[in-house]
Amino acid sequence: MRIVRYLDATGGPRPGVLDDGGLHPVDAADVATLLRQPVHRLREMLEAAAAGDVVPGAPRLLAPLDGRTEVWAAGVTYERSRDARMEESSEQSVYDRIYDAERPELFFKSVAWRVVTDGDPIAVRADSPLNVPEPEVGLVLNADAEVVGYLVVDDVSSRSIEGDNPLYLPQAKVYAGSCAVSAGIVPTWCVPDPGDLAIELRVRRGEDTVFSGVTSTGALYRSSEDLVGHLFRALRFPDGAVLSTGTGIVPDMSFSLRPGDSVDISVAGVGSLTNPVVDTDELLRR
Numbered sequence: 001m002r003i004v005r006y007l008d009a010t011g012g013p014r015p016g017v018l019d020d021g022g023l024h025p026v027d028a029a030d031v032a033t034l035l036r037q038p039v040h041r042l043r044e045m046l047e048a049a050a051a052g053d054v055v056p057g058a059p060r061l062l063a064p065l066d067g068r069t070e071v072w073a074a075g076v077t078y079e080r081s082r083d084a085r086m087e088e089s090s091e092q093s094v095y096d097r098i099y100d101a102e103r104p105e106l107f108f109k110s111v112a113w114r115v116v117t118d119g120d121p122i123a124v125r126a127d128s129p130l131n132v133p134e135p136e137v138g139l140v141l142n143a144d145a146e147v148v149g150y151l152v153v154d155d156v157s158s159r160s161i162e163g164d165n166p167l168y169l170p171q172a173k174v175y176a177g178s179c180a181v182s183a184g185i186v187p188t189w190c191v192p193d194p195g196d197l198a199i200e201l202r203v204r205r206g207e208d209t210v211f212s213g214v215t216s217t218g219a220l221y222r223s224s225e226d227l228v229g230h231l232f233r234a235l236r237f238p239d240g241a242v243l244s245t246g247t248g249i250v251p252d253m254s255f256s257l258r259p260g261d262s263v264d265i266s267v268a269g270v271g272s273l274t275n276p277v278v279d280t281d282e283l284l285r286r
Contacts, residue, residue, distance in 0.1 A: 001046065002184025002271070003149060005031055005066060006059040013062055017046050018184055022054040031185075032067025032112075035142045035240025042148055043189060061183040063117035064151070068239040071115060071179055072231055073136070073155050075105035077222050077246030078215065094166050104222055104230055107169060109155060109244065110179035122275040123177025123283045124257045128158035131257045134247035135201045135265040137194070137217055139224055140185050142240045145232040147224065150191055152182035152265055152273040153244040159253075177283045181242070182271040191269050194224070198268040201249045205261050215248035222246075 002018045008025075015026045015034060026049040028034050034042055065071070076098050098105050116122060124131035138151035155173070162172035191197075196218045203211040224245065231243055257263070261277040 001050065001190055002186055003031065003034060003046065003064055004184045005062040005064045006055070007062065008055070008059065013066065016055065017049045019050050021050065023059065024049045024052055024054060030066045031064055032069055032239035035069060035140070035148065036238065037142060038144060039142070039146050039148055039188065042142070043187065046187065061117065063112070063115040063120075063181055064183065064185050065112040065115050065181065065242065067112060068237075069112045069241060070108065070237065071110040071112075071138070071153075071181075071242045071244065073107055073109045073153075073173070073244040074222070074227050074246045075107065077104065077227070078219055078248035079221065099221065104227055106227070106231055106243075107173060109173060114176070114179060116177065116180045116275070118183045118273050118275070120180065120275060121177060121278045121283060122154060122156050122180050122263065123175070123278050123280045124156070124259065125158045125161065125175055126279040126281045128160045128172075129256065130160035130163070130253070131156070131158050132251055132255070133201060133203065133257060133263045133265070135199050135249055135267075136244040136247050137197060137199065137267055137270065138181060139228065139243045139245060140240065141228060141231075141237065141243060143236075143238055145228055147188050147228070148240075149185040149187045150194065150267075150270045151185055151242060152267045152271050153242070154180040154263060154265055154273060154275065155244050155247065156180070156257075176280055177278070180273055180275050182273045184271060186270050195220075197270060199249065200266045202264045203257065203261055204264065205258065210261070211251050211255050213249035213251070217245070219248050220245060
């Protein structure tokens with residue numbers, strides 16, 4: 001079962017449930033409405049929808065986020081991420097200290113309308129010589145800070161911009177085409193062990209695989225409870241939020257994404273995400 005957004009017969013977006021029986025409309029105005037519900041009520045709504053009508057044809061799936069839902073992300077939550085940030089940065093001690101600090105690194109990533117999904121282009125900054133995908137598991141949170149589901153997230157990033165100065169983090173992380181998520185939210189009751197999910201990344205350049213890597217959420221240094229607790233400590237999210245939990249797969253400094261590449265990410269039990277790569281100048285001309 002997955003929570004999705006799709007284009008209905010009128011060409012407008014609406015929420016649905018996708019399962020083995022097909023795509024079913026949900027009795028709600030949008031996904032944001034679903035993320036205002038407590039977990040038990042959300043489950044009732046989705047199971048009622050799954051028992052109902054099936055949408056004919058094969059409607060286009062959109063990114064499953066809308067309304068005032070925001071995407072946030074955590075950094076330096078895997079040992080590999082700490083080591084990579086220290087390797088690239090002119091201020092190495094910043095990342096070494098944050099890894100063991102009581103307070104995690106959390107940063108804003110995207111508003112819902114900027115998020116892209118499976119098959120859409122992601123972008124590398126045209127003014128950055130070193131850019132990477134960051135495959136991550138996203139926690140989908142309701143307005144009450146409950147984890148209601150999971151997404152595959154690509155937190156596309158400029159390593160050179162952040163490496164020049166940690167204060168450039170927003171420019172390294174927040175730009176057109178920098179946030180992609182899988183086309184469906186898998187409800188939390190469909191993921192029996194979120195603490196042991198295999199994550200795989202492959203970057204294809206033509207017929208060649210130019211980078212690949214694997215990790216697991218079992219290698220996360222910080223707990224989901226810790227990350228969510230800090231995110232909601234001084235903020236409200238009336239339409240819920242997605243919190244991407246950080247990456248444990250980082251290429252060495254000799255690798256950079258290029259326009260024309262294709263990025264494939266899969267998370268066991270959650271889904272997959274495939275995106276072609278363009279540069280920001282091309283994306284902004286579209």
